[in-house]
Amino acid sequence: MSGQDRPQGNRRGQGPERRRNAAGRERNRGGERSFSQSVPAQRTRKADPARLVAFEVLRAVDADDAYANLVLPVKIRQHRLDKRDAGFATELTYGALRGLGTYDAILARCVDRPLAELDPAVLDALRLGVHQLLAMRVPAHAALDQTVGLARVVIGAGPGALVNAVLRKVSAKELAGWTEELTAGQKDPVAAAAVMHSHPEWIVRAMRQSLVGHGRSVGEIEDLLAADNAAPVVNLVALPGLGTLDEAIQAGAEPGSLVQDSALFSGGDVGRLESVRTGTTRVQDAGSQLVARALAEAQTLTSGPERWLDLCAGPGGKAALLAALAAKKSATLLANEPAEHRAELVRQSLRPVDREVWEVRTGDGRDLGQLQPEGFDRILVDAPCTGLGALRRRPESRWRRKPSDVAQLAPLQRELLDSALAAVKPGGLVAYVTCSPHPAETTAVVTDALRRHPDIELLDSASALDAVSLSGNLQAGHAQTEGSTAQLWPHIHGTDAMFLGLLRKKTSDNPAGNAK
Known part of the structure; x- marks a missing residue:
């Protein structure tokens, strides 16, 4: 088209030219259109960095x-996310991992x-969308x-349209x-709880059995499952004699209420604390702190400089x-771990x-009972297990574990405990x-060991925990034939x-x- 054929208003700043956007595309004659959010083709075409991180982790x-x-921490650093x-x-x-079942x-x-x-990537995107719609303070x-x-x-664009259509259906209800719809007419309380609290049915049954097995009421199951889903x-723990919590407290941490030298930190990336980077302050659940301290502080009947053993030390x-x-007791520790990378x-x-x-030893802990018989004063057997007690921290585990895992781990747990009993x-x-x-x-496992080892006695494990707790009364014990075992719970002890x-x-x- 020649210059004289162009509309007169086509000069810079006039007429139709003003109806073109920055990309050179012509706008609606009525002015710039306000696109409806119901039209998929006109939705945002970029990935929000925070949501992209969550997607990549899933x-x-x-x-x-x-x-x-x-x-997750690696992805957060890679995408340079700020604290918010x-x-x-x-x-x-x-949240998406915990709620996956529901x-x-x-x-x-x-x-x-x-x-x-469905393409697994599409399914993960849908799960993220559902969590935002139903469980976060994100506008629909x-x-x-x-x-x-x-x-x-x-x-891709095609999956984007599918995601849009499905999430619109999801958003129709809270x-x-x-x-309520999913559990309507469900007479099996286990199946209903599995949907309500997003746990596999076998884990719900296992948790009900666990409560009763440790002397608690099965009626606590709803609280226990809810605690599993709470963030x-x-x-934190400051290593005794080495670390302090001063830096963490200044960053907003609160002193822990269960065990000394502990703190609760909710200030974002804990890795930014210098004391954490140097290792003098560590991330460690208060329950883990309590059982380690209980072993360290309980009375032995041995004499002389003590040797301690962590039989399953990794990580x-x-x-x-x-x-x-x-170190504070002038004792030494042998940390045993079978896998070199974990060692x-x-x-x-x-x-x-x-x-x-x-000292760190790389080897099978089941051998130490024979290699160093009666060589240690205190031994920790932190046995490999299903990890059902840490589902709130490792939410993906509930979807990976199978009922058969319990039976498969049982022989290893018994063999490790046998080795420790020979080594003590x-x-x-x-x-x-x-x-x-x-x-x-x-x-x-404990009952079986006591039956097979008449030279072993069960102590009052609950009192040993109480002795190192700040409250002094955790109410975590369950009496056995002699002595007691102790069980901590997310919904009771946090x-x-x-x-x-x-x-x-x-x-x-x-x-x-003497079980005293």
């Missing part, structure tokens, strides 16, 4: 069997095909717009309305606390402690510990569900035993 968990607590966005990404990531049940009502036929339009934008950028506060959290406590993590954890105090001196102590309340991993069975090898001058 993909790593699903595709690579990664652990969210390890991947990091907090949003954390809540979105863990959210998938809702999505199954809103998708026109089995969820297994923002949850829809941002989730569709995320799907468009990282998956969470209470969906759970846990970061627990090294309890080993670091034990080593610091051992290196143990060494890193122990570095703040005087090198003369500790007469009058010495063995703390059998699991981060699981399941009776098959806790009381059954800790992981740590179990402690404190055992002592009888001495020749006390063959009958």
Whole structure:
């Protein structure tokens, strides 16, 4: 078209030219249009960094069997999220993982095909959208717009349209309305609780059995499952004689109410604390702190300089606390870990402690009873277990574990405890510990050991915990035939569900035993 053929108003700043946007596209003649958020093609076409971080973590968990607590901090740093966005990404990531069971049940009502036929990336995007719509303080339009934008950028336009359509169906009800619909007519309380609290049915049954097995009421199951879904506060411990909580307190942490030298931190990335970076202050659940201190402070009937053993030391959290406590008592610690890469993590954890105090051994802990019989005064057996007591901190675990895992781990747990009982001196102590309340991993293992080892007695484990707690009355004990075991609970103590069975090898001058 020649110059004279152009409309006169086509000169700069006049006429139709003014109806073009910055990209050169012609605008609606009526002025710039306000797009409806119901039109997928006109939604945002960018991925919000915080939501992108959550999406990438969910993909790593699903595709690579990664652990969210390890991947999330790395992704936050990679995307350079500020404190506010990091907090949003954390809540979105863990919330979507915890709620996965309930959210998938809702999505199954809103998708026109089995969820297994969806692209896994699309399903993860939908889960993030559902959590924002039903469980976060995110306006519905923002949850829809941002989730569709995320799907468009990282998956494609077609999946973006699907995400939009499905989430619109989800947004028609609030969470209470969906759970009411999903459980309507359900007569099985276990199945109903599984949907309401987003746990596999077998874990709900296991938790009910665990409550009863440790002397509590099955009526606590709703509170226990709800506690599993509550975002846990970061627990800190200052290694005795090495670290302080001053920096953490100045950053907003509150002193812990359960155990000395502990604090509760909710100020964002704990890795920014210098004391955490140097290892003199560590992230460690208060339940783990309590069982380690209970072993360190309980009375032995041995004499002379003490040797301590952490039989299953990786990745090294309890080993670091034990080593610091051992240093104060002029004792030494051997930290044993069968996997070399985890043994290196143990060494890193122990570095703040005087090198003369500790040694790391890489080997099978089941061998130490034969290699060093009656060689240790105190032994911690933090046995490999299902981790059912830490589901609030590792929400992906509830979807990975299977009922068969309990039975498969049982022989290893018994063999490790047998090794420790052979390795402990007469009058010495063995703390059998699991981060699981399941009776098959806790009381059954202790009872079996007592039956097969007549030279072993069960002490009052509950009193040992009380002695190192700030309250002095945790009410965590359950009487056994002799002595007691102790079980901590998320819904009662605010800790992981740590179990402690404190055992002592009888001495020749006390063959009958004394459970005091």
